[in-house]
Amino acid sequence: MDVRQLEMFKAVAEGGGFTRAAERLHVSQSAVSRQVKLLEEELGSLLLHRHGRRVALTPSGELLLKLANRVQRDIQDAVWQISEDGKLHRGRLRLGGGMTVCLFVLPRLLKRFRRLYREVDLRVTSGTSEAILRLLRNHEVDLGLLTLPIVAADLEVVPVLKEEMVIVTAPGHVLARSRSVEPERLARFPWILFEAGSNSRKVIDQFFLEEEVPADVAMETENVEIIKAMVASGLGIALIPYSAVAKDVRARRFAFTRVKGRRLYRETGWVYLKSDYVPRTITEVLRVFDLMKPQFGIRPPGP
DSSP states (O other): OOHHHHHHHHHHHHHTSHHHHHHHHTSOHHHHHHHHHHHHHHHTSOOEEEETTEEEEOHHHHHHHHHHHHHHHHHHHHHHHHHHTTSOOSOEEEEEEOHHHHHHTHHHHHHHHHHHOTTSEEEEEEOOHHHHHHHHHTTSOSEEEEESOOOOTTEEEEEEEEEEEEEEEOTTSGGGGOSEEOGGGGGGSEEEEOOTTSHHHHHHHHHHHHHTOOOEEEEEOSOHHHHHHHHHTTSOBEEEEGGGTHHHHHTTSOEEEEETTOOEEEEEEEEEEOOSOOOHHHHHHHHHHHHHHHHHOOOOOOO
16 A cells, blocks of 8 residues: 555545546546555455446445545645744645634634735635534544534543623514523523534523523524524524624624523634644644634623
8 A cells, every 4th residue: 555545545535436536636547446446455345336437435445535634634744844944834724613613713813824824725614513523533624613512532622712602682672671581581482592412502401401491492503694694583582602793782783681690601622633743733723813812702791
């Protein structure tokens, strides 16, 4: 097995077929097919299911793709370390995060990072925590900014943000006039909530459980902009991080209130694979984030 064979196999797996792989690598289709076949013979295992011009990974193929991603990343990191002479001029950083993070944190962070390191290739993927963790473990994403808690022996987790979650309503809603609301009163209104199973939703469900509030769930979605649109249409109320509506509240497009007698918080943290070597791209984006952190910890106005 050599690096070129892994590169060809990876191109076939990602492109879904030999023709696209050959076009991507600028070689003949027969050359790609032969190298993948030699790889299968060497490993003694079928890597791809052939369906006409399309292919699908076997369990062995999925394992090898994960290895190929890691090998490619390690080789690139080694080249960049050797050639950089202590400065980050090149590299690739693949970031993952939930919808709220991708909308309200990563754009400002990456704008500043880009000004410092223009040659770094930046890629962003949005998805649920489960999806981003799967990509991390497959070496398809380098770093995630995810809602906590996340506990896993193979992951490094660095808490960085603690955001207050508030009850958000349309401006004309009856709760819009209240600075705080008793928990039992919330049972009267339909809710637009994050998807069940997400860490953000777990914070909300725990609140409902502790306060014994029966929630009338009108809609569930992981997209905070959809939640806001449904609330603006008067279809329900929501519990979301204040940072997601801060500008809208100032513009009077939404109103917010708190639960009387308590505060609800969502914690967010950086997540990456544990390793003896952490790529320079990761350490630098963490450093830039720390410098900008006060911009992201938006607190609701008093009391």
